[in-house]
Amino acid sequence: MKKVVITRNINPDMLQKLRKDFEVIVWEADEQPMPREKFLAETRDAHAVLTMLSDKVDEEMLQNAPELKVVANLAVGFDNIDLAAAERREVVIANTPDVLTETTAELAFTLMLTSARRVLEANQELMDGEWSGWSPYHMAGTDVFGKTIGIFGMGSIGVSFARRLKGFNCNVLYHNRSESEEARALGAKLTSFESMLERSDFVLCSAPLTNQTKHTFDKKAFSLMKNSAHFINIGRGAHVVEADLAEAVKSGEIGGAALDVYENEPIGADHPFVGLNNMTLLPHIGSASVATRNNMMNLCVNNIMEVLNGGQAITPVQ
Incomplete structure (x- = not known):
């Protein structure tokens, strides 16, 4: 047998x-x-x-x-x-x-909204009993509606994510090895990696991991992003130089990050990402429905x- x-x-x-x-x-x-x-x-x-x-x-x-x-x-x-x-x-x-395309794209969208609106940070404040009341800028985050979204890797998950952005009236840019007909039908525009980083308010990494894409998001990449921009990764952890991302978030070089994947999994409480208020971290649950x-x-x-x-x-x- x-x-x-x-x-x-x-x-x-x-x-x-x-x-x-x-x-x-x-x-x-x-x-x-x-x-x-x-x-x-x-x-x-x-x-x-x-x-x-x-x-x-x-x-x-x-x-x-x-x-x-x-x-x-x-x-x-x-x-x-x-x-x-x-x-x-x-x-x-x-x-x-x-x-798993739609489920993973849904999780990516969840990460983007959670990071933009400081959901985990706000929830933690309430759970810790530290909410002292309403004020005009208390836990004020950033809007997603009408913003420019960059997608690195326009495969099926990237396309599914871009389709969801239409309801938010977003301008979608993407960087890919070749033009995607599905992305073009959605109004997304193919651009250089550098231009995508410079212009985007949110950057999603949804590319497959290859020798060419490994550690694409490094100190130089984060330096090109807006100080208010958020980085979201549902691709693979090794797309990112993690020390460079931690420094970019801590220093305010970018506005925040939301991650579902890490270079070495699982990560522990001693990981440099853990404890940063503007970092949303999930335990690799992209397809977990x-x-x-x-x-x-x-x-x-x-x-x-x-x-x-x-x-x-x-x-x-x-």
């Missing part, structure tokens, strides 16, 4: 689908990644693996798993996977595009079943 390794607990109905035909091993410590040693040991004779972004599928792992046919990654991104090594070993890599996570899991399971049964992956990366 072919073996499937799943590195986190998933919906039991989907586990049952796999268990009808395959041996299924599940790491059930849901809040913690499968330890590397356990991952390598369990995948040594595996035919399929359902992975998370925290699981590194590299040369060592692939060499260690000669029977492996397919890796289904529970994410749109796949920067945890060595695609070249997988191709050399004829291992199919699949991801979960499209099913019950319906979306179930859809992602189902797509991963279907990719595995298709490949192990001699078919083609539904959403192959390569």
Whole structure:
């Protein structure tokens, strides 16, 4: 019987689908990644693996798993996977595009509004019993309506985010490798990275992580932004030089930041972002709605079943 390794607990109905035909091993410590040693040991004779972004599928792992046919990654991104090594070993890599687009764009919009209106800071003041009453500029934030929004990475999530901005009468700029017809239909304008930073009141990073995009947002990038501008990241943490962002926020070089992703996750209370009033921080929940996570899991399971049964992956990366 072919073996499937799943590195986190998933919906039991989907586990049952796999268990009808395959041996299924599940790491059930849901809040913690499968330890590397356990991952390598369990995948040594595996035919399929359902992975998370925290699981590194590299040369060592692939060499260690000669029977492996397919890796289904529970994410749109796949920067945890060595695609070249997988191709050399004829291992199919699949991801979960499209099913999480709207949910992630919704979270990005939530971050932008939360940062703009100082929602977390205001809530903390009230919860701490420090609200002393109303005054004209008490917790005064900034409007989003009518502002200029810059989007770095106009893929499906960027387009979905831009579509939501139409209701706020925003001017949308974006920087991308190529022009997006969908973005143009929404009235968004392709521009240089520098021009986007200089002109935008809010800057969203929604790009995939590549060698070219890693650490794009550094000291120079933040210096180009308006002092009142807010930076939002729902792409990958490694797009940002975190020390440079912390300094830009603390010094007032930019107005604030709202993040769902970090270069090394999870972060702890000692992280330099923690404790900054104008920093909104979430624990990587971009696609975390019950319906979306179930859809992602189902797509991963279907990719595995298709490949192990001699078919083609539904959403192959390569």
